[in-house]
Amino acid sequence: MFDWIQHFADWLIYSVFGIEATSHLGTALNFFVYDTLKILILLFIIVFFMGIVNAYFPIEKLKDFLHRKKLYGLEYFFASIFGAITPFCSCSSVPLFIGFVQGGIPLGVTFAFLITSPLVNEVAIAMFIGMFGWKATLIYGSYGILLGTIGGWLLGKFNLEPLLSDWVKKILAIKIQQQELEEEKLSFRERLPEITRAAWEIVRGVLIYVIIGIAIGAAMHGYVPENFFGQYLGGGEWWTVPLAVIFAVPMYANAAGIVPVIQVFVAKGVPLGTAIAFMMATVGLSIPEATLLKKVMTIKLIAIYFSVVTLFIIISGFIFNILL
Numbered sequence: 001m002f003d004w005i006q007h008f009a010d011w012l013i014y015s016v017f018g019i020e021a022t023s024h025l026g027t028a029l030n031f032f033v034y035d036t037l038k039i040l041i042l043l044f045i046i047v048f049f050m051g052i053v054n055a056y057f058p059i060e061k062l063k064d065f066l067h068r069k070k071l072y073g074l075e076y077f078f079a080s081i082f083g084a085i086t087p088f089c090s091c092s093s094v095p096l097f098i099g100f101v102q103g104g105i106p107l108g109v110t111f112a113f114l115i116t117s118p119l120v121n122e123v124a125i126a127m128f129i130g131m132f133g134w135k136a137t138l139i140y141g142s143y144g145i146l147l148g149t150i151g152g153w154l155l156g157k158f159n160l161e162p163l164l165s166d167w168v169k170k171i172l173a174i175k176i177q178q179q180e181l182e183e184e185k186l187s188f189r190e191r192l193p194e195i196t197r198a199a200w201e202i203v204r205g206v207l208i209y210v211i212i213g214i215a216i217g218a219a220m221h222g223y224v225p226e227n228f229f230g231q232y233l234g235g236g237e238w239w240t241v242p243l244a245v246i247f248a249v250p251m252y253a254n255a256a257g258i259v260p261v262i263q264v265f266v267a268k269g270v271p272l273g274t275a276i277a278f279m280m281a282t283v284g285l286s287i288p289e290a291t292l293l294k295k296v297m298t299i300k301l302i303a304i305y306f307s308v309v310t311l312f313i314i315i316s317g318f319i320f321n322i323l324l
Helices: 004-016 024-056 058-067 074-084 090-102 108-121 122-156 167-183 186-225 241-247 255-267 272-284 288-292 299-323
Strands: none
Touching: 024 186, 058 255, 074 108, 074 122, 090 108, 108 122, 108 272, 108 299, 122 272, 122 299, 241 272, 241 299, 255 272, 272 299, 288 299
C-alpha cells in the first residue's frame, strides 16, 4: 500500500540528495521521510473517514451502547483483535486512536486497540513462524491480544477521560458540528467541504508532534547499533527482562522490522522470552509514540498508560522464558 512512499523516500534521499544508503544518515533520513508521509496520509484518511461516519451514523448511540450493554469484556477483546489485524507500528496506530476518540468510543476500548496494534500483526506472525516455530508464535500472538484486552479493561476502570488533553475538546466540538450537519439533512457533496476542513484542522494540529516524534525515531533507527543491546541481555539473570524493556523504550521500529533483530539476539544467547519482551517494548512503547500522544493526552495519562503496559510486558518476558 505504501510502497510508492518508500520508492519516493529512496529516490529523494539516495538519488536527489546523493546520500549513501548504507550510511547512518541515509538510513535515518530515509526512515524519517517514509514514516512522516505515511503517518500524515494515514491520519488524514482516518480522520476524514471518521468525519463521514460522524455525519451519517449515530456515533452517540454506539457510545451509549458500549456504556450500557454488558458485553463482559468482549468490546476490549474485539478492539484487540482489530488491533492485531492492522499492520501498524505504534506511531501509525495513533491516528486510529485519535479517530476513536473523535468518534466517542470509550477510552478503555481505544487503549485495547492502541496496545495490541503495534504488538501483533500478520507480517510479524509470518516471520515469527519461520524464525521461532509455531509454539513461540502461538504464545506470542495470543499473549499480545490478551495483553491488549486486559490492559484496555484495566485502564478503562481508572476513569481517565479527564486526563485527555484540551485539544480533544476541539475534536468533540468538530463532532458536534458534524452532528448538526446530520440534523440539517445535507447531501454528501454539501457536507464534504466541512468534513475535509475538519480533518485538515486535526492533521495540522498534530503536525509538529508527528515531525518531532518521527525525527527522534529516525535518529534511533539510524544510529543505535544492534549489538549494543545484545551484549547486556545474554546472561539470563532475572533482571535482564526489565533491563531489556528499559533499553527498548528509546527505540522505534515496527514488529516486522524488529523480528530479525530478535533472531540475532537469540542466536547470541539472549533467552527468547527476554528477546520478545525487548521486541514488545520496542514496538509498543517508544519516545516517538509518547511525543505523538502528547497532543491527545496529558503527561499524567501518558505515564499511566506507559506504566501499565511496561509492567505487563515485563511480566510477559518472565512468562515467555518459563514457557519457551
